[in-house]
Amino acid sequence: MKNAIFLSICFVLAAFTASAQETENWVQFRGTNGQGISTAKDLPERWSSEENIAWKTDIPGESWSSPIVWNDHIFLTTATEEGKNCHIIAVDRKSGKMLWNKTVFTQKPQQHRHQMNSYATPTPVTDGKTVFAVFSGGGFAALDFEGNVRWINTDLDFYSHHGMGCSPILYKDLLILPINHSNREEPKSLGFSEPWDKSYLLALDKNTGKERWRGMRGMSRIAHSTPIVMQVNGKDQIISTAGDVIQGFDPVDGRLIWTIASPGEPCVPSPVIGDGLVYSSHTNRAPVQAVRPDGQGDCTKTHIAWEQSGYTPMMSSYLYVKPYLYTCPDNRICCLNASTGEFLWQLRLGTGPLNPSPVYADGKIYVLSEKGITTVLKPSADPATPAEIIAKK
Numbered sequence: 001m002k003n004a005i006f007l008s009i010c011f012v013l014a015a016f017t018a019s020a021q022e023t024e025n026w027v028q029f030r031g032t033n034g035q036g037i038s039t040a041k042d043l044p045e046r047w048s049s050e051e052n053i054a055w056k057t058d059i060p061g062e063s064w065s066s067p068i069v070w071n072d073h074i075f076l077t078t079a080t081e082e083g084k085n086c087h088i089i090a091v092d093r094k095s096g097k098m099l100w101n102k103t104v105f106t107q108k109p110q111q112h113r114h115q116m117n118s119y120a121t122p123t124p125v126t127d128g129k130t131v132f133a134v135f136s137g138g139g140f141a142a143l144d145f146e147g148n149v150r151w152i153n154t155d156l157d158f159y160s161h162h163g164m165g166c167s168p169i170l171y172k173d174l175l176i177l178p179i180n181h182s183n184r185e186e187p188k189s190l191g192f193s194e195p196w197d198k199s200y201l202l203a204l205d206k207n208t209g210k211e212r213w214r215g216m217r218g219m220s221r222i223a224h225s226t227p228i229v230m231q232v233n234g235k236d237q238i239i240s241t242a243g244d245v246i247q248g249f250d251p252v253d254g255r256l257i258w259t260i261a262s263p264g265e266p267c268v269p270s271p272v273i274g275d276g277l278v279y280s281s282h283t284n285r286a287p288v289q290a291v292r293p294d295g296q297g298d299c300t301k302t303h304i305a306w307e308q309s310g311y312t313p314m315m316s317s318y319l320y321v322k323p324y325l326y327t328c329p330d331n332r333i334c335c336l337n338a339s340t341g342e343f344l345w346q347l348r349l350g351t352g353p354l355n356p357s358p359v360y361a362d363g364k365i366y367v368l369s370e371k372g373i374t375t376v377l378k379p380s381a382d383p384a385t386p387a388e389i390i391a392k393k
Helices: 004-018
Strands: 067-068 074-080 085-094 099-104 130-134 142-145 149-153 169-171 175-177 198-207 211-216 228-232 236-241 243-251 256-262 271-272 277-280 288-291 304-308 319-321 326-328 332-337 342-346 359-361 364-368 374-379 388-392
Touching: 085 142, 099 142, 099 149, 130 175, 142 175, 169 228, 169 236, 175 236, 175 374, 198 228, 228 271, 271 319, 319 359
Parallel strands: none
Antiparallel strands: 067 074, 074 085, 085 099, 130 142, 142 149, 169 175, 175 198, 198 211, 228 236, 236 243, 243 256, 271 277, 277 288, 288 304, 319 326, 326 332, 332 342, 359 364, 364 374, 374 388
């Protein structure tokens, strides 16, 4: 929704324009590292509609995507005309002036989607020269920083019982997106409440938009999590989760390297990595899992390092800040020992559901609620002591 984009821009401004340091680029969902960690310093701890806001800019349409930043450009996506028209927008970071608003194509909005989804939910990604975006119908667009179209690919006809919720990533010259869809025809339970073997990772050539490979998952169900790149034994892997599975893929050809059963649908939280482990989960009824990504084939019985129930978020992604793993189920922030899964502490914030993913910057954790309330926490040096709430606004 318009307010969702407006609040996101204000949050990005707090993280990037208030700092005296040089601008940090935030190139994809959850930042350059995909971990929700920023290197920015001297950040504000409080803001309101009047305090610590550099500017405000209204954005048309409805969207759940996050803004991204490259130097003085902020890019975001939105959909207008009840999801039909797909826009990529550029805003000047310093002034808030809208530099351009490009309608890249029209799509036929999916009639059925989750009430907490939009027709422009995937966050765009950039390599510093081109901005790449995906919309709910499966259409891709690549624009230069002046708003000129470099290519469009609308070959994919995407359908999911909940709509599209994951975001693309870049790996070298590839644009990669999980296609965790479900059956458009009857039985519509396939891929949704029943596993099927039709889902895959899709890689396009970032320069042409042409398909390069498909990495088939095997049996899985719908999901909305964004992949992350991890180096395992000196080689890169794409770590991607879907309903019922956590998996590692070869980025060269999309080959499935390993898979671990992780029961539950849908998988919304995006995985994070740390100390050689992958942290992930599915529905909030499933446990948090830490898995080792150095296996081959089905590693369910051998490569689960630990599991912990009771601290699994429904939507927000994890935050790994060595040696801790933070989760935000319901209206709580919880802290686990990332190596063992041991529960350390939790705080009930009382700000409503914490569905947006937390961010760590300048030694603090920024937790945003669905109501737009931000809580700023300072972790304690004592692992058994809960973080201090510095501000809540």
